[in-house]
Amino acid sequence: MPLSSLRAVLLGASGLALASGARAASLLLTGATLHTASGPVLTDATLLVRDGKIAAVGARPAEAADQTIDLKGQHLFPGLIAPVTVLGLLEIDGVRATRDTTEVGDYHPDVFSWMAVNPDSELIPVARANGYTHAQPVPLGGVVSGQSGVIALSGWTIEDLAIRRTAALHVFWPSFALDTTPKDRAPDKEKWKSPEDQSKDRDKKLKEVDDFFTEAAAYAKAKTAAKGAATSKAVPAWEAMFPVLRGEVPLFLHADETRQIRSAVGWAAKRGFRSVVAGGRDAWKVADFLATNRVGVVYEHVFSQPARDDDAYDVHFSAPGRLAKAGVKVAFSDGTDRFGASSIRNVPYAAAQAAAFGLSRDEALRGLTLYPAQMLGVEDRLGSLEVGKEASFFVADGDILDIRSHVTRMWIAGKEVGLESRHTRLYEKYRNRPKAP
Numbered sequence: 121m122p123l124s125s126l127r128a129v130l131l132g133a134s135g136l137a138l139a140s141g142a143r144a145a146s147l148l149l150t151g152a153t154l155h156t157a158s159g160p161v162l163t164d165a166t167l168l169v170r171d172g173k174i175a176a177v178g179a180r181p182a183e184a185a186d187q188t189i190d191l192k193g194q195h196l197f198p199g200l201i202a203p204v205t206v207l208g209l210l211e212i213d214g215v216r217a218t219r220d221t222t223e224v225g226d227y228h229p230d231v232f233s234w235m236a237v238n239p240d241s242e243l244i245p246v247a248r249a250n251g252y253t254h255a256q257p258v259p260l261g262g263v264v265s266g267q268s269g270v271i272a273l274s275g276w277t278i279e280d281l282a283i284r285r286t287a288a289l290h291v292f293w294p295s296f297a298l299d300t301t302p303k304d305r306a307p308d309k310e311k312w313k314s315p316e317d318q319s320k321d322r323d324k325k326l327k328e329v330d331d332f333f334t335e336a337a338a339y340a341k342a343k344t345a346a347k348g349a350a351t352s353k354a355v356p357a358w359e360a361m362f363p364v365l366r367g368e369v370p371l372f373l374h375a376d377e378t379r380q381i382r383s384a385v386g387w388a389a390k391r392g393f394r395s396v397v398a399g400g401r402d403a404w405k406v407a408d409f410l411a412t413n414r415v416g417v418v419y420e421h422v423f424s425q426p427a428r429d430d431d432a433y434d435v436h437f438s439a440p441g442r443l444a445k446a447g448v449k450v451a452f453s454d455g456t457d458r459f460g461a462s463s464i465r466n467v468p469y470a471a472a473q474a475a476a477f478g479l480s481r482d483e484a485l486r487g488l489t490l491y492p493a494q495m496l497g498v499e500d501r502l503g504s505l506e507v508g509k510e511a512s513f514f515v516a517d518g519d520i521l522d523i524r525s526h527v528t529r530m531w532i533a534g535k536e537v538g539l540e541s542r543h544t545r546l547y548e549k550y551r552n553r554p555k556a557p
Contacts (some may be wrong), residue, residue, distance in 0.1 A: 145170065145171065145186050146168065146169065146170045146171075146175070146183075146185040146186045146187070147168070147169040147170075147185055147186065147187045147188075147189070147511075147531075147534070148166060148167075148168050148169075148180075148181070148185035148187070148188045148189070149166060149167045149168075149169070149188075149189050149191050149196065149515075150166045150180065150188060150189070150190055150191065150192075151164055151166075151190050151191050151192035151193075151194075152164075152165060152166075152167070152191035152192070152194050152195060152196040152515065153165070153194070153195045153196065154167060154177065154178075154196050154505055155195060155196065155197045155198075155485060155505070155520075156177065156198075156504055156505040156506065157197075157198050157485055157486055157489045157490045157503060157504040157505065158490055158503075158504035158505075158506055159504075159506075162177070162178055164192075165177070165178050165179075166178065166179065166180045166181070167196060167505065167513075168181050168183075168185060169511040169531070169534055171534070172510065172511055172533050172534030172535070173508060173509065173510060173511055173534065174505060174506060174507055174508065174509050174510075174511050175507065176507060177505055177506065177507055191515055193517075194515050194516065194517060194528065195515065195516050195517070195518060195519065195520070195525075196505070196513055196514075196515055197251060197485075197489070197505075197513060197514055197515075197516065197520055198489045198490070198502070198503055198504050198505050198512070198513050199251065199252065199253025199254060199489070199502065199512040199513055199514060199530070199532065200250075200251040200252045200253065200254075200467075200468065200488045200489060200514075200520075201252070201253070201254045201255065201256075201270075201451075201488070201489060201492035201493055201496070201502060201503065202247070202252055202254070202255035202256065202453060202464050202467065202492070203255075203256050203398075203418045203451045203453055203492040203495055203496060204256065204258050204372070204398045204418045204420065204453040204455065204456060205255050205256065205257060205258065205453060205454070205455075205456065205460055205461065205464055206221050206257060206258060206260070206456045206460045206461045207241070207243055207244065207247060207255050207257055207273075207460075207461045207464055208236075208237035208238055208239075208241050208243075208244060208255070208257045208271065208281075208461070209221045209233065209236055209237060209238075209257050209259075209461070210458075210460070210461045211238065211241055211242065211243065211461070213458035213459075220236045220238075221259070221260045221261075221456070222259075222260040222261035223259060223260075223261040223262065223265065223266060224261065225261070225262055226262035226263045226264070226328075227262060227263060227264045227332055227357070228261075228262065228264065228265070228266055228357065229264050229266060229267060229289055229336075229357055229360045229361050229364075230266070230267075230356040230357045230359070230360035231259050231265070231266030231267065232259075232266065232267050232268075232269065232285065232286070233257045233258060233259040233266060233267070233268045233269065234257065234268065234269030234270075234271055234278060234281070234282045234285055235278060236257075236259075237257055237271055237278050237281060237282075239275055239276060239277055239278060239280070239281055241461075242541070242542045243461045243462055243464075244273050245538075245539075245540065245541035245542070246462070246464075246465055246541045246542065246543060247273060247464045247465055248273050248274070248530060248537065248539060248541070249465065249527060249539050249541050249543070249544075250465040250466075250468060250520075250527055251468065251488075251514050251516070251520050251527050251530075252273055252464060252465070253272065253273055253274075253502075253512045253513075253514070253530065253532050254270055254271065254272055254273060254283070254498075254502060254512065255270070255271055255273060255464070256268050256269070256270050256271075256287055256288070256492075256496055257269075257271065258290055258372070258398075258456050259290060260456055262292070263291060263292055263293075263294070263325070263328070263329060263332075264289065264290070264291055264292075264329075264332065265290045265291075265292060266289075266290060267286050267287075267288065267289050267290070267360065267369075268287050268288050268290060268372075269282050269283075269284055269285040269286060269287050270282070270283050270284040270287045270496050270498055271283065272512070272532050272533065273532065274532045274535070274537045283498065283501075284496070284497065284498055286363050286368075286369055287369060287496045287497060287498070288369050288370050288371065288372045288396070288495075288496065289361075289363075289364045289369060289370075289371050289372070290371075290372045290374065290398075291329070291371055291372070291373050291374065291384070292374045293329075293373055293374060293375040293380050293383065293384040294322050294325040294326055294329070294380075295322070295377065295380060296322065296377050296379040296380045296383065297377060298315045298318050298319065299313075299315075299318065300315055326383070326387075329387075330387070333361075333391065335358070336357075336358050336361040336365060337365055339355065339358040339361075340358070340361065340362060340365050364393065367392070367393070367394060369394075369497065370393070370394040370395055370396055370495070370497075371388055371393050371394070371395045371396070372395075372396050372398045372418070373385065373388060373395050373396065373397050373398065374398045374399050375397055375398075375399055375400070376399045376400065376401035376402060376421075377401070377402055378402040378405045378406055381397055381400070381402065381403055381406055381410075382406055382409065384397070385397065385409070385410065385413055385415050388415075389413050395413075395415055396415065396416050396417070396418060396495050397410065397415055397416070397417045397418070398417075398418040398420070398453070399418070399420050399421070399455070400417040400418065400419050400420065400421070400439075400443075401420075401421045401424065401427060401436070402427075403417045403419070403439065403443060403448070404435075404438075404439040404442040404443055407442055407443050407445075407446035407448055408446050410443070410446070410448045411446045411447040411448050415448070416448060416449040416450070416451065416491065416494075416495050417443055417448055417449070417450050417451070418450075418451045418452070418453045418492075418495070419439065419440055419443070419450050419451070419452060419453070419474075419487075420452075420453045420454060420455040421436045421439070422436050422437060422439075422440070422452070422470035422471075422473050422474055423436070423470060423473070424436050434477055437473055437474060437476070437477035438474075438477040438478050439474075440452075440471075440474035440478075440479045440483075440484075440487065441474060441477055441478025441479035442478065444479055444480070444483050445478070449486075449487075449491045449494070449495075450474075450479070450483070450487050450491065451487050451488070451491040451492040451495060452467050452468075452470050452471045452474075452487045452488055453467060454466065454467050454470070467488070468488060468520050468521060469521075469523055471484040471485070471487050471488050471521060472484065472521035472522070472523070474487075475521060481521065484521060485520075485521070488520075489502075489503045489504060490503040490504050491503075510533050510534075511531055511533060511534040512531065512532045512533055513530070513531055514527050514529065514530040514531070515527070515528050515529040515530070516528060527539060
């Protein structure tokens with residue numbers, strides 16, 4: 121970022137420090153280019169906010185507002201949403217005390233990741249600084265790793281942050297990859313298994329997944345049948361499965377390989393579950409299958425290296441475009457690895473890269489806003505600039521898909537929030553360091 125541009129952002133952030141968290145009863149934003157996500161781009165348009173919600177979009181309303189801000193030459197976007205991340209759960213991967221991502225064991229659907237989020241994470245303001253207003257922190261560990269909620273990236277406590285406490289159940293589908301290394305070349309001959317034994321182990325794991333959900337369904341059925349009668353002690357793990365079994369929340373199926381994706385989606389469809397594929401490295405190969413089953417993809421591999429020697433250099437650049445062409449909704453994420461929290465700010469550039477390799481610009485923006493909201497069941501309040509939705513949006517001096525653009529202001533639920541972060545603080549600190557004589 122050029123120093124002059126960063127200095128402008130810093131000055132704007134410092135000027136908003138006292139106003140951060142304040143919300144006018146009504147706010148009128150005028151003269152901006154509105155990127156609605158759900159409809160056309162509106163030029164020289166206005167947006168009216170009343171009591172934390174969008175009250176009018178497009179033409180200037182007749183009524184006066186308590187506060188009016190002229191955004192001539194600026195661009196207004198709905199807040200970006202990170203659908204798969206460890207933001208708030210991981211601070212510094214090398215420091216154990218700052219990692220709260222993973223639970224012990226293979227099956228723990230009663231783990232709720234939003235409860236472990238650190239509202240004071242230094243990485244949350246960093247994500248905000250590039251347009252992110254909401255995220256879904258994902259629990260890790262095992263096969264059924266737990267449930268996630270949707271959080272706003274502004275608030276004092278975890279209760280303040282959580283806007284939907286149960287958004288999805290996460291299932292890390294067993295891998296279909298086989299290690300074909302001969303025993304005499306294996307690094308650890310004691311742990312070596314033949315492809316046949318590996319295949320049997322995989323089939324055993326798949327059966328365990330199916331049995332787990334069968335038992336959960338049986339528990340729910342027995343609980344319903346015994347309603348009003350004396351029942352045995354509740355089992356937290358099974359109780360936590362009720363929203364999934366009732367179809368109230370989707371399954372996020374974490375899978376990358378072609379066979380793995382087919383197996384996971386086919387299993388979920390057979391059981392009648394709504395599902396979303398997370399990861400999706402090879403999803404473009406089964407795009408028609410995903411479209412037929414109405415399964416969206418949270419794509420995490422735009423900047424991953426090709427997985428096979430015969431893959432084209434741009435296989436992951438063009439994958440979102442291929443999926444969209446088949447009718448699959450694609451959202452963007454940077455995954456849950458050790459850099460998943462710190463690099464979330466760069467995800468818009470993954471969408472931009474996909475847009476340069478076949479994905480339309482509108483679909484790229486929806487992949488950062490509207491589609492994540494739909495996958496997480498919060499499209500009634502987030503994801504686009506529409507009347508009645510929550511006033512969570514940001515202003516930039518250019519297209520958010522352009523790396524040269526800078527976010528200049530942001531509102532979450534109608535409250536303006538500051539854009540200062542550890543990056544801007546360090547910039548100010550070292551900009552004002554004593555000069556050598």
